[in-house]
Amino acid sequence: MKIRRSLTRDHAPGATTPSGERRPRHSGGALCVESLRVETRHGVPIVQDIDMALAAGEILGIVGESGCGKTTTARALLGYAADGAVIAAGSVAVGGEPIVGATAADARRMRGSLISYVPQNPAAALNPAMRVGDAVAYMLRTHGRSSSPEAVSSAFTMVQLPCEPSFLRRYPHQLSGGQRQRVCIAIALVCEPRVVVLDEPTTGLDVVTQGKILDELLRLRHEQGVSMVYVTHDLAAVAPVADRIAVMYAGRIVEIGPAARILRRPRHPYTRGLISSTPDHLTDRALRPLKGVAPAPGDRPTACAFAPRCELRTPACEAAVPPLRDLDGRGVRCIRAEQVDPLGWSVHERSREESSLAEEVLSVSRLTAEYKSRQVDLVVADEISFTLDRGQAVALVGESGSGKTTIARCVAGLHAATAGEIRLGDQLLPGLAKDRTREHRRQVQMIFQDPADALNPQHSVRTTIARSARVLRGLSRAAAEAEVQDLLELVRLPRRVAGRYPRELSGGERQRVAIARALIAKPDVLVCDEITSALDVSVQAAVLELLRGLKRELGLSLLFITHDFGVVAAVADDVLVLDRGRICEAGPVSEVLHDPQGAYTRELLAAAPSISQAVSESADSTPSPSGRGVDGGPPPSVTAGPDRQGGG
């Protein structure tokens, strides 16, 4: 359904390859991986027992949380292991030609021409000193092909980028994130490889851009007959594009099979846990976070690595590594797979009982904020007004550049608004934190996006949390440190964490410390700026559940900044949709998500990935190389938005 338009139209420029001829479909297996094992220099396995095969034109999604070996596997497919790692055993063959064990010269020849790689971060993947046209030409020349202007510009046309010379002469920094990613894909595809390995190709992009890139991949697969390995932590992003999915945990594939089958009825407890912790704006189900964290290489249990986190654990699970066995049309590495319950789409109660008090805590009226640069004053927030009641959660949603973070920074006193006012209760708040009273600063606390960045690496958890109480509540060191234990308990962290340093904690633990630091000030308003976007889904689910609980227990008001509608559905009561600094839609979450009024909101919602939507679409049409869900009707629970291709 998503790519209906681009598929039914004849894509004249993209249908031919840079060399000008219609590409023949590859026949037979494109990629074959057998008992692949990558380990550290010291013999500690990073990934092991990886078996998979990829047919021509097939898209395989590799999903899992950070540290499970996704990227290591992706690189090993190119016969490459990062610094400190070696491919210890197994074989990888691309189009029948082995790449693991090939000579360095052979491997270099194969990389790019037979199998290519789109790295994680498009901003860092392009040489900033090389014009994008030259970058594509360089790839062509490396593999002994003609780098004529026609070849280069047809590569740009292929990924729907402008191909006029002025565009080819741009540098990467002059392109948007989505354009850069398209250049990376053009480089990967220009030598007509059989397989493209994409490592988190849409992470860090807006939902709308992400949607466009995903459509692009489907179209290219269709037109070029290229197979793709799509590595991501985001099950919702890969759900609509993948034919098959491989779920990795602790270095092994724990479940592999047809995407629709796995998403509808996961058979491994980990897969099930991943799906139920992925927020989905189209279903009103409660998030069910997985307990615990994934073990790092070296700390992995010798038997089933998931057993310590598994509710179905039996003594047999801790005896041996379960084999990957066939069940219900997919491979699953679990001896209790038959006992895994179907996904329950339990609806979470959207309790608004607190709102009966309707005590207004924060009110923002006609707030305007701008950034001054030498030439122009860039208005990033334009006459923003909203109120926040006690115990209420308001979400500010928008793409990057919509001004949502600036509004949060204005509320927290980190950015002085140009006009408008912010009131806390009945008191007017000065613009900058240094001009506010200590009481004001105590009442509004901000939690930042990246917990690794938000904690001073030189201070222990105890010092960090206590400092907030000492500065904002004037407590003595002893009194503040005495309270730290209670706060750690409140954010569900073990007491021993107090003596640790941030580097010794996982991402989720760090974010809990940051939340504890905010809570020790006993705030009324908690400003959360994309606080889960740097976290894994299971950790995100746990943090979101924690905040929902705290909101109820402490009567906290939350101002939640996010780009993710799934997160909005999981925590917020009301939502404000921002478009280039203006509020374009506002209202209760259930209304805005299910019956959006504005065109922009509809566009955002249509682009937002959703597992339930992917599953319901695949029910209407089985995946085929000719396009997924071409005949699928609109999903039942959402009003069909306008075509995102915007007329091509």
Add this chain to the structure above:
Amino acid sequence: MRLPLFARSRSGIVGLTLLGFVLAVALLGPLFAPYSPSEPIGVPGSGPSSEALLGTDVLGRDVLSRTLYGGLSVLWLGTVTTLLVMIGGLVLGMAAGYLGSWIDTGVMRVLDVVLSFPALLLILLLVTGLGASIPVLVLGVVAVQVPSVARMVRSATQEVATRGYIESAVARGERTTMILARDVLPNIRSIVVADVGVRFGYTIILIASMNFLGLGLEPPAADWGLMVSENRPVLGLNPLSVVAPAVLLALITVAVNVVADAYAQSRGGFDVVADDFIAAHPGPVKSDSLATS
């Protein structure tokens, strides 16, 4: 009490041993000197003998005694000057990097002007204006080096200043000096310490050159830098009169550098800026990992 991490690494042990040796020579040397450092004991420029183990210098004084006496001035002048250089560089660099705007522009332009003078010319100008004395010498050496330290501190500070923990402290309304002391300084510590080694070496060389030009310590003071210059005429007769102080000068410079580097390395992983710094300067690219499979 356990030794700090850097003192347990191999380079830390080597560096500390060397440093200990040079410090022992400089501080305890005078107690063991067989002669007075200023009285001639024999023929100028005579080689090693049983009376004078390292021979005599250009005026017939005992090289061994002068070497044992000559470390103190190097040590205290070098230490005090380096400390002043680092303090000056830290204050100016952190102020410019953290406060930004016109303070940054002002401070950096002034430092650029200072930096544009050749080091010796700048010190000669100061000496001409203020007369030759130890304080003027120290001032000159500080003025020469502060700009480059400040530049480095400024860019490290700018990197730290955008971190979330700084914003968090700003949102709590903490004083700028507190933020600089608690959040910025500890996180740029390792690159500053690594720089101390380089600065100390350069300071000693600068002071030695000033002594050589006769603008610092006056003969007959015993000083390793001064000895290297004053004994040049007898280099052919008794090479040890130049080599002995020169070796000690080299040793102290190397030792301070090794210790500072070992410290900075031991902070890797503790310190965000150091990590980024190491990440930006990776080791030589290894041949393809394929070869091992």
